[in-house]
Amino acid sequence: MHLKKREANMKLDKKSIQITDIEFWSKWKQNQGGMRISWACNLGFGELEIYKDLEGHFVTQTEHLASNENKQFIKAIMDALIDMLDVQE
Numbered sequence: 001m002h003l004k005k006r007e008a009n010m011k012l013d014k015k016s017i018q019i020t021d022i023e024f025w026s027k028w029k030q031n032q033g034g035m036r037i038s039w040a041c042n043l044g045f046g047e048l049e050i051y052k053d054l055e056g057h058f059v060t061q062t063e064h065l066a067s068n069e070n071k072q073f074i075k076a077i078m079d080a081l082i083d084m085l086d087v088q089e
Helices: 072-084
Strands: 018-028 031-041 044-052 058-061
Touching: 018 072, 031 072
Parallel strands: none
Antiparallel strands: 018 031, 031 044, 044 058
């Protein structure tokens, strides 16, 4: 996690989220492939990974910024990603 401890207690400004990069990878010995979203915001910067584990479950890792009980941070990152998409038909 790239946030200082005191900054982690600050409130996330969803409008400040910027997606800085997206990487995709294919199946390898630890999982069946996935993507890494790099982000920056008023709290700092980091990465959100989404992948399919070897048993077929979809998993995410957020550098301890979300939990199964509270997925608001994941939603905010995904909303920022959706907002920046250029839909082409």
